[in-house]
Amino acid sequence: MNASTLASSLLGEDKEFLMTGRDFDEIADLAYKHTGIVLGRHKANMVYGRIARRLRQLGIGTFREYLTFLNKNFEKESTDFINLITTNLTSFYRESHHFDYLKSTVIPELKEKTEKRVRIWSSGCSIGQEAYTIAFTLADAAFPASWDIKILATDLDSNVIETGRSGVYPVDHIGTVPDLVIERYFQKSKDTTQVKIKKSILEMVHFKRLNLLESWPMSGPFDVIFCRNVVIYFDRDTQKKLFDRYADYLPVGGHLIIGHSESINGLSDRFESVGNTIYRKLY
Numbered sequence: 001m002n003a004s005t006l007a008s009s010l011l012g013e014d015k016e017f018l019m020t021g022r023d024f025d026e027i028a029d030l031a032y033k034h035t036g037i038v039l040g041r042h043k044a045n046m047v048y049g050r051i052a053r054r055l056r057q058l059g060i061g062t063f064r065e066y067l068t069f070l071n072k073n074f075e076k077e078s079t080d081f082i083n084l085i086t087t088n089l090t091s092f093y094r095e096s097h098h099f100d101y102l103k104s105t106v107i108p109e110l111k112e113k114t115e116k117r118v119r120i121w122s123s124g125c126s127i128g129q130e131a132y133t134i135a136f137t138l139a140d141a142a143f144p145a146s147w148d149i150k151i152l153a154t155d156l157d158s159n160v161i162e163t164g165r166s167g168v169y170p171v172d173h174i175g176t177v178p179d180l181v182i183e184r185y186f187q188k189s190k191d192t193t194q195v196k197i198k199k200s201i202l203e204m205v206h207f208k209r210l211n212l213l214e215s216w217p218m219s220g221p222f223d224v225i226f227c228r229n230v231v232i233y234f235d236r237d238t239q240k241k242l243f244d245r246y247a248d249y250l251p252v253g254g255h256l257i258i259g260h261s262e263s264i265n266g267l268s269d270r271f272e273s274v275g276n277t278i279y280r281k282l283y
Helices: 001-011 021-035 041-059 063-072 074-085 096-109 131-140 157-168 179-185 236-248
Strands: 117-123 150-153 168-170 186-188 194-198 205-209 224-227 255-258 270-277 278-281
Touching: 021 063, 021 074, 041 063, 041 074, 063 074, 074 157, 096 131, 096 224, 096 255, 117 131, 131 150, 131 157, 131 179, 131 205, 150 157, 157 168, 157 205, 157 224, 179 186, 224 236, 236 255
Parallel strands: 117 150, 117 224, 150 205, 224 255
Antiparallel strands: 168 194, 186 194, 255 278, 270 278
């Protein structure tokens, strides 16, 4: 089967731009090399839809032409390319049992610390709603004002980092947020279709772009790392390396929280399960 026939079998023949099987494989190879994200052939329609937007912006007629442009201008174009292939699904209080555990178990343990310092990392934070839900939970716990509390929020996609940093969201995004939390930590913006996180919460969260496959410049350690629905996009070897790196950034007894469709089983022996996709570092 030649590349053009393969493209037809994957995408149909009514597409605006030509994307052959060879084109898709090159895109998948670049995605894996620079982000660790594995793109199987079943993701062809998703990849087509996302990158087609960029072709229209650039006035490019085929995926082959785009790949030529990308390879010649990779340093400049790579950010847009990475942003296009990154999936950013999130919501406030998503997988709410994690925040219940944070409130009922982790925060009481943190309050017993001799060092009055709390560090939590939202890894793969998307537009910031996970990080802000962590901040709401910490704020509700009423730590003394003398405590040093910071949340790091990182993502590969520079666009979602900017959205998170702004703290401004469509009003329909707060449907999962309790009324009392809305009253305490949100303010209406001049545009009634949007809401904004209050300054006291914004100041708790620090957004940074980070590629998990590259160096991690933060010093740590973190008391809790949220890495939910992130490793699912990586192959098994990359998952093993990431779980080991996360363990290095946690103290013994620190917590790693992953997504509902993910598991550490067979990937790391440095954690024990203490809840539904909640793990405590052993060593």
